[in-house]
Amino acid sequence: MPVRRRDYPEVLDNVLTALVGGVAAERHPFPPLGEATPPRHLLEQPEARQIVSVFGFLSGASHRFRDTVDFELAGDGQTLIWRQGGQQPDAGSLIHVNYLRKDDPPTLTDLEIGGVARTIVQSVGLEIARLYAQLEAVHRAGYIDTATGSELDKVVALLGIRRVPADRPTAKLRFSRVGGTPGAITIPAGTRVIDEKVQVEYEVVETVTMAQTQNSITVSVRDVEPANDPVDANVLAVLAVPIAGIAGVVNPAPAIRAAEAETDEELRTRARTFLHGSERATLGALRHALARQQVEADIEEPAGEPGLVRVTPHLDSLTPERAEQLRSALNDVRPAGVVVDLAAPLAPARVDLEIEITSRVGLQATDLAAAHAEVRTRIETYFEDLPAREDGRVNRLVGTILAVEGIEDVALLSATVTETADGSTTLEDRLDLAAGIIALADLPTVLGELSIADRNLPTTVNLVINFPSGEAAPDETAVVAALEAALAYLEEAAQSDIDPMDAAALARRTLSFGKILFVLPAPVGPGGTLAALEGPGPAPTLPTTAEVAPYQVSAFVAQANGLTRTLTADGDAYQLTTRERLLLDAVTIAVED
Secondary structure (H helix, E strand, O other): OOOOOOOHHHHHHHHHHHHOOOEEEEEEEEOOOOOOOOOEEEOOOOOEEEEEEEEEEEOOEEEEEOEOOOEEEOOOOOEEEEOOOOOOOOOOEEEEEEEEEOOOOOOOOOOOOOOHHHHHHHHHHHHHHHHHHHHHHHHHOOOOOOOOHHHHHHHHHOOOOOOOOOOOEEEEEEEEEOOOOOOOEEEOOOOEEEOOOOOOEEEEOOOEEEOOOOOEEEEEEEEOOOOOOOOOOOOOOEEOOOOOOEEEEEOOOOOEEOOOOOOHHHHHHHHHOOOOOOOOOOHHHHHHHHHHOOOOEEEEOOOOOOOEEEEEEOOOOOOHHHHHHHHHHHHHHOOOOOEEEEOOOOOOEEEEEEEEEEEOOOOOHHHHHHHHHHHHHHHHHHHHHOOOOOOEEHHHHHHHHHOOOOEEEEEEEEEEEEEEEOOEEEEEEOEEOOOOEEOOOOOOEEEEEEEEEEOOOOEEEEEEEEEEOOOOOOOHHHHHHHHHHHHHHHHHHOOOOOOOOOHHHHHHOEEEHHHHHHHOOOOOOOOOOHHHHHOOOOOOOOOOHHHHOOOEEEEEEEOOOOOEEEEOOOOOEEEOOOOOOEEEEEEEEEEEO
8 A cells, every 4th residue: 555645734633633632543444344335434432523634545646535525424423424426535545534522621722823832733743744745755766656767767776777878779660460360469568679680689668559450550669788789771570579460570760879868657667567578597488588589499308417408499500609699598597507408409390381272253463462472471470470399270270361351262282291300301291181280299390382272373384495596496386385285284283182292193293394395396305295204114304404405495483472483404393282273474485696
């Protein structure tokens, strides 16, 4: 309960009431015990003939309540009754009642203004009121919410926090919402944002809330380290700890140095949020430190090795500089007496996801392409946010895709995990539609190849043939016919579901650079057919770039989402997704000077 400052009128009432033999500053809790309506208090020394005054808290401030308006003395001389419609004290506070007893004669009657007793009492009351004012100031100076200036600096110093001086780099940060995410999103003060190299770290200055109808919001941030130079634009792009519903963050403009020091309110806000994320000496603190470094890892306490915690980061490789950075972050939060062993990195397995979506018929080409791009972004975000060694949820993934405007249906076709261990590579389809999961709980994973098929938006193929002057020009009509036949053959091979582990079936639906050279008519290629590659007997050898020289062939496969795969060298290939459509967009034959 806060200290209530007793001002001069209250102190004077207390002293005068006691001086004449009355009861001064009798305390009662509000609301009183019992369920009487209106509320009432029983005086401790009845029978009272008059209530001089009642003081207490009203809306957090000291207040004098009015006789016959806010309260009254009952006819029994013992009960103080709070009147309906009048003001009442704050719940959970104390009131102080001054009253005169009926049968006690006054011990002093000369209380006229200007009299000796009155003058002495007023002087003493003034000094006591000053002491109460000083006591209130001391009390307020001990709390974050009420301390100001240098007193606030001393309070937050107990948490190891100092007021941010002027010249600290500051910036504006724009947070963007994941498309289709419902509800308001709160970004608390103290939220940390870092660069991709984890070299600088800025914190949000004040708590803001992105309304349900907002897709983005801009907040102020400042560097947590005073010695850093202001960062350039588009550097702060990674949330140290992800926030649900936030798709991305960026500083559109370069940071600048602040002209003023941190205000009291900003310092209070930072101190209130200090304990959030300040966990130390626990496994949770180690996980949080790794999250700030944008690293996932296995954290275990080996049996039979007390005082040891082994951290295995999920990374393809770990440079000495990066390893030292991780060790420093872990040592800052490790328990005293515990050794943190940073083990060799464990390369995460790759999850190649194959899906088929059905877009709304009649969508404009630009809207259709935007829907595909949004689908890809949402899938990538889902896997980025998926905790290590946790199964993917089919329903959740399907739901986030269907939330994209223009997408009417979605089917997950396969989730092939490519795992490399001890020099060998294994492939396994981990999609379990019956259980509704992608089984990933036994290993760390990252999203690999993402193949999206849509009957309403085919994949286009462009072919370019360059040759020097003096060589025979290829027949464009024959080239178009050969390519269209090859693409139709591949599209037909991609119409049925296959076992992702069936190498022959995968090869049948793969458009490789060698196959393109094989079907091209003379003088570029032998003019074969893809069916001939799968016929009885030995398969024909595919041509190479050296064998078709001086003709130079380039193929460009443009997916529905705008990504383009280039096939220009031996070994280049593009594998079709189940039910993916292929369309020959253009053939360009040009003479090189």
